[in-house]
Amino acid sequence: MHRPRLTTGERMGDFDDINARGLVLVGCGRMGGAMLTGWLARGLEPGSATVIDPKIADGWKGRGLRLNAPLPDDPAVLVLAVKPQMMADALGGMPRLGETLVISVAAGTTIATFEDAFPGAAIVRVMPNTPAAIGQGISAMIGNGAATEAHLDLAETLMRAVGRVVRLDHEDQMDAVTGLSGSGPAYVFHLIEAMAKAGEAQGLPPALSLELARMTVAGAGALAIEDDEDPGVLRENVTSPGGTTAAGLKVLMDPETGLPPLMARTVAAATERGRELGRGGK
């Protein structure tokens, strides 16, 4: 099975340069907050992190972070984690930075937009996902022409602190990545909801049905990683000839009405929305 290059795990020492020069995080909501949690757990010194967010959540206060403080002159990295629709505002407030690597995790917003805002800067566009909050994310990244291997390694160090990392060949893959793995956790959570409802429809109590659905998705996901086996083989391992799974999959895998065409439309819609946001859509 073809697998892209994946890296995971990180040594504490890899934050040395970031701790010395500083990290700036602009936008500390769901995604920025998830990443910051992982970085602090992996060796980012709180006093090296300047966090800019006008409505910073109370949970971040009193932890030694530099909250809404003046930016350092030449931080190692500036991470932009505001909504694409807020990006122009956020960029408008940025001072000129020295040799700082600029990382954006925003859906849609293109490298060209950041090149206009930070002429000559090394820029890495990253698409993470929220399982980063528990170190189980997957991030895809691509750099601009000014981003050296050292810049890409620095971005990878940060993203490896919150999960696995894949490098893309072209920026135009980023919208499909967003539609698949960036948005994907929401699809999986909805799968849990739909399975739980389906169990209820067959007479199970709601709490029991939700527990069965949640652990089934979590366990199957963990097995898919641990076993390193093609998911089709894992599926066949569950499917006894003439058994219950075969009866269920006949419905789920129907090429006209089953999950494949539905998932194709789902990922296509999310991908197209990423493209729209990239064109400046609101």
Ligand SMILES: NC(=O)C1=CN([C@@H]2O[C@H](COP(=O)(O)OP(=O)(O)OC[C@H]3O[C@@H](n4cnc5c(N)ncnc54)[C@H](OP(=O)(O)O)[C@@H]3O)[C@@H](O)[C@H]2O)C=CC1
């Ligand atoms: N959530 C996800 O699963 C993923 C999100 N992303 C990307 O991450 C980015 C952030 O998304 P998410 O974390 O969900 O959004 P959130 O709204 O949770 O977080 C964004 C934060 O930025 C704050 N903010 C708004 N404007 C500014 C500004 N000018 N300067 C500093 N902070 C500002 C917001 O404050 P306020 O609420 O007051 O506006 C908010 O706290 C988006 O670009 C999204 O595409 C990428 C992958 C996955």
Ligand SMILES: O=C(O)[C@@H]1CCC=N1
């Ligand atoms: O919904 C969004 O636009 C963001 C990007 C990927 C996940 N959340």
